[in-house]
Amino acid sequence: MNDDYRERLDFTVALAREAGAYAHAQFLKLETLTVERKGHQDMVTEADRATETLVRAALARRWPEDGIVGEEHARVHGTSGFDWVIDPIDGTANFVSGIPHWCTVIACCKDGVPVVGVIFDPCTGELFRASKGGGAYVGEKPLKVNAATSLSEGSIFAGVSGKSDPKVAATLIAEILGARSLFFRAASGALGLAYVAAGRLLGGVEDRMNSWDCFAALLMLEEAGGRHQGYPPGSLDTGTKVVAGGPGVHDALARIAAKVYG
Ligand code: IPD
Ligand code: CA
Ligand code: CA
Ligand code: CA
16 A cells, blocks of 8 residues: 555544544534534534634645645545545535434545545444555455345445435435335445445445545445446545445446436
């Protein structure tokens, strides 16, 4: 593994743990937080903003030449070729409802390509991590995508959100059920894709994921032997359709996505 990535990976693991623990402390006193609505089923709390501020401050101290993109604050352009991509709380809809399924996500890109990705779920204590060429792990266990060759062998992460066209979302669910599979949707796209990398889910589809939702998990998926059609390198602050899965089901999922989204 590239030594620079090792240093960044170790730093990111520690920072994701610290930021996730901070967000979790807010989660434990949820009734004191003010919830603002940005859109349909798209909420933000001061915990989201403060957690991102904590992450940004630590990154700016350690790598002041790097760029930073995050969900809750303005983009900072860097000069080093490295950019950090942060989602302080992925699964805010769960967070504000007291549902213990959300995570803190930090990825690092070199020239727009993810090279380090960490997802920390403070409610279970699971930490997923990957570096380009260095493998992917949950805790100390290597991640490996599911070996299934048919969608009927397990469940699919179905990324439908408040932003989705209801009819298109219903068609996606119908296609997944029509393939004799089941759908999984638990308000955190990052954890959904991490579960694909871990082989817990066979694959995942979402029509519009932001870089901060998916970059860390897509690197994990690549390192775990999976395939995806996703981000064009360099699109750090735009959304993209994501189709991800084990090699045995990826093409079948891509056909479903093409049929559903056109
Ligand atoms: C959302 C979650 C959700 C996905 C949405 C995202 P947030 O992120 O990842 O699963 O369907 O597209 O915006 O707002 O909880 O960080
Ligand atoms: Ca959000
Ligand atoms: Ca998110
Ligand atoms: Ca978020």
